[in-house]
Structures are given as C-alpha cells and as structure tokens.
Amino acid sequence: MKQKVSIVKIGGNLIENETILDEFISNFAELEGPKVLIHGGGKLATQLAGKLSIPTQMIEGRRITDAETLKVIIMAYGGLASKTIVAKLQGKNCNAIGLSGADLNLIRSVKRPVKEHDFGFVGDVEEVNTGALTLLLENDITPVCCAITHNKNGQLFNTNADTIASEIARALSNHYETHLYYCFEKRGVLRDLKDEDSVIEQINAASYKQLLGEGIIADGMLPKLHNCFNALKENVSYVYIGSIDMISNRQTKKTTITL
C-alpha cells in the first residue's frame, strides 16, 4: 500500500491576513505524514508593484508579467511569503524548506507561447523533479513551494499556483497515495455564492457538466476545477476544495472532487 502524502495549496488572499495565516500554519504543522505546501501571494505582489509604481497590466483577468513585475513576484512570493511561512512552520517544529521551481531544478517550464496575447515571463510546466521532492519527503522535510518556475537556462517564470499544486500531486502519485487540498476563502464550491452553507459536498465528472450548464461553476472556479480533474485523471487519489479548517481534525464541510 502506498504511503499517504498531503499536498496543500493555500491562496494568496489567505496568507496576507496574519491571524488566518497563523491558524493555517498550526493546522498544517499538525497534519501527519509527509506533506507539501504550495502558496500563492497574489495581492502581496500587487501591493508591492503599486508601492514601486510598476503598473499592473491585466488581460482577461490574467496578469502580464514583464521584467519588472517578475522581479516583484520573485521578491514577494519567493522572498517574503516563502520565508515568513517557513519561519512560522519551523516555530511549530515542522522542518520546512522554501523552494521555487529553480531550487533543486524542482519545476522546469517553458515560456507561454505568444498567441493572441503575450503574457510575458509566464511559464507553462514541463517537468516536476520527483526525485528531489522524494529525497526531501523521505528525510522528513516539508517543501514549501512558491509559484515560480524556471527554464533550466537561467530564466525564472511566474506560474499559476493551482497548476503547480496539481502538477506536484501528479508527479508524486507514482510513489504515494496523493491527497490534494485547495484551501481558499470559502468552505467549498458553493451552490449559491451568497450562502456559505450551500457547499456542494461531492462533484464528479457528470455533476460537473451539469453545474457548468446551470452556471453554478463559473469565473475563477473554472480553472480550479479544471486543475482538479486533470490531477484525478493523472492518478492523484483525492482532491478537495475548502477552507483552511478542512486540513485539521475538526469536522467541516468541504467539496470532494472525484472522476
């Protein structure tokens, strides 16, 4: 029987609030067995770019990463967010290590091809270094991964954190029983955005199509669920969407995604 590994992604909006971050850190540190944390840091980068008077350019809700914006992202995600989380986890006796995709050649990507738009220094994941992750996990080390990848030729790239979580879970699925948790502001996928109690507790491929048709799954939830199903198709064992409470032992509603 394969050993269980927990891959937990926490959204950038959550880590900005120190109270919520500290609560999450406690929950995560107590999680038993090998585990990986993937964090965003979206607003942190936007705030820093603002203070530095670097304009945030968006196309269809997606950030364009020019050279100056990339530096901001490296500083905010790879520096401040990463080291703050690692120091807090070490304070809870969780032997964490902060990593970008360049560290240990963990995640190699290619620049997103220019089609209709040029998103700049954005990388599409090509390969996860499973050996490096396994070496760390087998030594009771907890990787804390930020949403930065590289091309193995000196260039760093901004990459979607949900995708990184899904790719890491896929890569580990040959060696482990993988449990992928997407933590965000809500308690799960909601049937009615105005009703926090309307969590849809199970979504499978069939009900997903139906929810899409009804317009219940839309906007930011679309790429998230796309990543969930991709992960399940590539042998990730379990995928969950919910609040930071779902990784603690407290009973809480969450959305479980299955094929």
Place this chain on the structure above:
Amino acid sequence: MKQKVSIVKIGGNLIENETILDEFISNFAELEGPKVLIHGGGKLATQLAGKLSIPTQMIEGRRITDAETLKVIIMAYGGLASKTIVAKLQGKNCNAIGLSGADLNLIRSVKRPVKEHDFGFVGDVEEVNTGALTLLLENDITPVCCAITHNKNGQLFNTNADTIASEIARALSNHYETHLYYCFEKRGVLRDLKDEDSVIEQINAASYKQLLGEGIIADGMLPKLHNCFNALKENVSYVYIGSIDMISNRQTKKTTITL
C-alpha cells in the same frame, strides 16, 4: 583524509553587476567537489528601501533593521538575489538550492542584545545545522545561503553575511577539510589601497598585529579579518580573501590567512 569543501562568500556589490555575477557563476559552477555559496545583497536592499521610501538608518556604519527594513531584506536577499543566483547556477548544471537560516532550521540566532544601541531585527548566530548541510552536500546539492537567520520561534533576523560564511565553515570543519573564500572587489588585502597590485599574499596572526599597528588594516577589513581568524581558530583549514578570479583555475594573486 577529510574531503575538501569550498565555502565561497560573494559580496553584495559584486552580485549587482550582471556581467560580474555571470562570470562568478561560471567560476563557481566549475569548482569541483562539494561547495556552499553565501551571498550578501547590501545595495539591492538599500535601493529597494529607497524606492519604497523606507529610510535607511545607520549607526557607526551599521544598518538598523526595523520591521519594514527586515521585510525589504527578506525580499531582496532571500527573494531576488537568492533565486536569481540559483536559476543561473541551475543553467550551468550546478544543482543549487537557495536557503535562509529558517529553511531546514539551517542557522538559529538570537536577537542582538540592546546595549548602547538597538540594531533591531539583527541576529547573532547561535547554531548551524550541520546535519542539514551535510545531507545536501552528500546528495550533490549546492546550498546558496543568504544573510538571514531565525530564532526557531517564527522570527527572522538580518545577519552579517561574512559571519554566516565563517560559521558555516566552522560547522563543516568536523566533517570536511574546509576552504573558506571571501570574494570582494579587490584582488586581496592591499598594502596600499590605491595600488591594486599591492596584494599582501600571506597574513598570519603575527603579521596581522603588525599590519594593524601600521594602520594598513582598517575600516571594513577589520571585521572581515576578525571572521577569518575566528574561523581558523575553530579548525577551518584555509581562509582566502580575493577577487572572483581566485576560485577559478586562472593564476591570480590572493591573500591567504593563516594562524
């Protein structure tokens, strides 16, 4: 016979210049055997603090690290400098990993006690995690360490990069024959600051006293040499001061420090 390990510290002034950094990266990547890189990033932090309108407060030539300045240092050293160096090393097939003292609990420190002055979030090194460093080195991984430490209780600290290099060399001296290189702008300790060719090729404890008396060693060179002698007293095998050329196979003058 113990295996040789090279511990190389590169100053912040050098890594700002991309041409010099790239030359250093090539030299460092070609260095044979296990190795550790320690980098500063001084001006990068000062520039970023300036752009963010965070005043740089200095006492007797030393930076005061208030909460906002600490964030800047984490972003500049732990983020931009670290990840840029790691990505470049990976591009040269050197399996680098960027670390602060919090990562793997690598360097635990305590806040510098307030005596005459309060330097703020500045940490004095208490313990280097030799086991963690050895695990990496034995797996052909090259640690790239920035000048940030932690108190194992969630707090990060700014720490002098020369000191970190010296402490890491000391910690590794039980397992390895340690060669500690301090790379800076000059070709070594100069007898005459205006004459780049006046490198003092050997300094030992006796000649050090004499050079101090003559006023030839002064200012920034004082703490650097203090670190060198401390390292040698704690079983570091060799300590060198010189330019980035000294770690390549090219013949070049450098200063060798002995007891």
